[in-house]
Amino acid sequence: MSIKIEHLNYVYSEGTAFEKHALRDVNLELPDGQFIGVIGHTGSGKSTLIQHLNGLLKGTSGAVYYNGRNIYEEGYNKKELRSKVGLVFQYPEYQLFEVDVFSDVCYGPKNLGLPADVTEARAREALRLVGLKEKHWKKSPFELSGGQKRRAAIAGILAMEPDVLVLDEPTAGLDPKGRDDILDQIQRLHDERHITVILVSHSMEDIARYVERIIVMNRGQVMFDDTPREVFDHYRELEQIGLAAPQVTYLMHDLAARGWQADVDATTVEEAAASILKCLGR
Amino acid sequence: MSIIRGRKLSYEYQRLDEEGNPESTIRAVDGVDLDVQEGDFVAILGHNGSGKSTLAKHINAILVPTEGTLYVDGKDTRDESQIWEIRQTAGMVFQNPDNQIIGTIVDEDVGFGPENMGMPSEAIWKRVEESLKAVGMWEYRAHSPNKLSGGQKQRVAIAGVVAMRPKCIVLDEPTAMLDPNGRKEVVRTVQELNRKEHVTVLLITHYMEEVIEADKVIVMDQGKVVMQGTPKEIFSHVEELKARRLDVPQATLVAYELQKKGLPLPDGILSMAELADELEKLRGQRG
Ligand SMILES: Nc1ncnc2c1ncn2[C@@H]1O[C@H](COP(=O)(O)OP(=O)(O)OP(=O)(O)O)[C@@H](O)[C@H]1O
Ligand SMILES: Nc1ncnc2c1ncn2[C@@H]1O[C@H](COP(=O)(O)OP(=O)(O)OP(=O)(O)O)[C@@H](O)[C@H]1O
Ligand SMILES: [Mg+2]
Ligand SMILES: [Mg+2]
Numbered sequence: 001m002s003i004k005i006e007h008l009n010y011v012y013s014e015g016t017a018f019e020k021h022a023l024r025d026v027n028l029e030l031p032d033g034q035f036i037g038v039i040g041h042t043g044s045g046k047s048t049l050i051q052h053l054n055g056l057l058k059g060t061s062g063a064v065y066y067n068g069r070n071i072y073e074e075g076y077n078k079k080e081l082r083s084k085v086g087l088v089f090q091y092p093e094y095q096l097f098e099v100d101v102f103s104d105v106c107y108g109p110k111n112l113g114l115p116a117d118v119t120e121a122r123a124r125e126a127l128r129l130v131g132l133k134e135k136h137w138k139k140s141p142f143e144l145s146g147g148q149k150r151r152a153a154i155a156g157i158l159a160m161e162p163d164v165l166v167l168d169e170p171t172a173g174l175d176p177k178g179r180d181d182i183l184d185q186i187q188r189l190h191d192e193r194h195i196t197v198i199l200v201s202h203s204m205e206d207i208a209r210y211v212e213r214i215i216v217m218n219r220g221q222v223m224f225d226d227t228p229r230e231v232f233d234h235y236r237e238l239e240q241i242g243l244a245a246p247q248v249t250y251l252m253h254d255l256a257a258r259g260w261q262a263d264v265d266a267t268t269v270e271e272a273a274a275s276i277l278k279c280l281g282r
Numbered sequence: 283m284s285i286i287r288g289r290k291l292s293y294e295y296q297r298l299d300e301e302g303n304p305e306s307t308i309r310a311v312d313g314v315d316l317d318v319q320e321g322d323f324v325a326i327l328g329h330n331g332s333g334k335s336t337l338a339k340h341i342n343a344i345l346v347p348t349e350g351t352l353y354v355d356g357k358d359t360r361d362e363s364q365i366w367e368i369r370q371t372a373g374m375v376f377q378n379p380d381n382q383i384i385g386t387i388v389d390e391d392v393g394f395g396p397e398n399m400g401m402p403s404e405a406i407w408k409r410v411e412e413s414l415k416a417v418g419m420w421e422y423r424a425h426s427p428n429k430l431s432g433g434q435k436q437r438v439a440i441a442g443v444v445a446m447r448p449k450c451i452v453l454d455e456p457t458a459m460l461d462p463n464g465r466k467e468v469v470r471t472v473q474e475l476n477r478k479e480h481v482t483v484l485l486i487t488h489y490m491e492e493v494i495e496a497d498k499v500i501v502m503d504q505g506k507v508v509m510q511g512t513p514k515e516i517f518s519h520v521e522e523l524k525a526r527r528l529d530v531p532q533a534t535l536v537a538y539e540l541q542k543k544g545l546p547l548p549d550g551i552l553s554m555a556e557l558a559d560e561l562e563k564l565r566g567q568r569g
Pocket of ligand 4: 145146147
């Protein structure tokens with residue numbers, strides 16, 4: 001059981017003056033239950049790539065397999081695919097269209113044909129999970145602040161209980177506590193329900209903290225695909241393409257240059273603090 | 283003199299029922315006193331829904347206080363005859379540049395504002411050139427904005443505001459969607475405008491690192507201003523900030539973790555370089 005991408009290419013507005021080859025020969029295997037991060041400079045193809053996972057975009061060439069079946073086959077059930085592979089968009093505005101927040105979150109499960117009581121129970125659970133207080137549930141999405149909209153959009157996808165959860169910059173616009181809470185909740189879902197999580201993010205700190213594997217996109221191609229430690233070891237190359245290592249990694253390199261036995265592979269605050277204490281004999 | 287001066291500023295959103303009658307109100311900004319000096323770089327932090335965007339929209343009179351007052355460069359924002367002048371004094375940059383960029387070519391887009399102000403075309407092009415140079419986008423003047431990267435688009439949006447020569451620029455989460463490089467570019471651009479052109483800057487952000495070099499930080503919580511001070515002062519209160527759903531820069535966080543383990547580091551360390559220097563001192567002492 002997995003998602004497999006083979007020789008995937010995607011060209012926007014093919015044959016026009018605005019033609020853009022956004023994905024070039026992408027090959028990836030995404031086994032069940034992994035927590036994967038996708039990073040890359042703006043315009044590197046991250047959003048384009050993940051919209052292929054639930055069939056929203058169809059490759060110009062190449063194939064995508066979900067649990068062994070080519071989703072481009074005739075008669076493939078796209079609707080079912082979209083309920084199994086849940087995608088939270090980069091801009092929540094693209095996703096919120098019902099009269100109020102609660103109806104919005106109910107939309108997905110209702111569309112799966114679930115009875116009203118189950119739908120509503122799922123919506124309540126999802127809204128609590130993203131930390132959107134009940135006083136906002138009957139508001140129109142237009143009456144929400146930026147971060148509140150973001151939460152509503154995430155809840156809408158969680159309520160479908162997908163097997164694969166794809167999040168396109170889910171923490172942009174969230175306050176720091178909201179960012180940590182939502183990522184903690186997603187990690188909990190991942191651990192308890194063994195779902196696959198694919199997290200697109202511009203925050204190297206969040207990526208370092210949560211994921212077990214990083215895919216680096218550069219100009220439509222996969223540049224690295226490895227563990228966080230291995231990927232961030234290439235921080236000079238990452239800088240060349242507009243990315244960076246987590247900030248603590250720079251501290252560790254600075255200390256190492258000053259003759260400390262600092263762990264230059266440290267990518268989180270905890271790891272950095274532990275290494276510094278060790279160096280100081282604490 | 284204060285370029286922005288708010289007194290007991292409150293704003294309530296009205297919710298209407300189906301018939302269009304007022305049903306309930308939400309007090310998004312609650313009794314805020316605000317003083318920003320000309321030439322200052324002020325950062326505004328606060329949890330989601332704390333009223334930052336609502337407050338920001340008052341500064342160029344998109345919203346006017348439901349109670350209290352706000353003066354921008356001495357002009358009362360409630361006075362409709364002054365709105366034009368207020369909008370020329372204070373320009374706004376929103377989170378999503380797509381909402382702001384209208385031209386099909388970069389220089390046209392930037393020229394749109396001055397043109398609307400009725401400037402003669404020669405003067406317009408001079409401003410366009412200056413503004414695009416100020417944000418480092420002059421060489422892209424003939425490009426189509428929708429072909430630019432997120433960070434580049436955001437800088438064009440800033441140039442569009444700069445071209446109107448406002449004394450004050452308000453930026454509402456301008457870096458939320460940018461990659462690390464794009465974020466640095468935008469922050470650097472804004473800092474330069476502040477330092478070289480003495481533009482007053484109000485920056486709203488959820489990234490604590492972007493606040494380190496501000497003159498002053500304002501923290502909002504449930505519509506109220508609850509903390510004010512220099513970055514060093516504000517970020518010395520790690521626990522209080524966390525209780526308000528905020529955070530501190532990563533360097534401050536590492537220092538804080540080390541303090542908890544007993545290392546005698548000073549409060550208010552903001553950058554990794556500062557932290558490395560302090561750690562070196564400690565190591566030296568141990569000899
Ligand atoms: N509808 C479209 N038409 C034409 N080109 C497009 C379209 N959408 C995206 N592109 C282009 O395709 C490339 C990849 O875009 P994509 O949105 O996948 O990037 P991304 O990695 O998600 O970037 P970001 O971090 O800014 O969200 C970019 O060069 C972009 O300009
Ligand atoms: N148009 C609106 N109608 C009704 N209520 C609104 C409207 N816009 C915002 N609100 C409410 O006012 C409060 C303050 O919102 P505001 O957008 O100012 O917050 P913010 O601090 O900018 O939050 P964020 O960090 O999420 O952008 C929130 O509770 C929000 O739900
Ligand atoms: Mg994207
Ligand atoms: Mg806001």
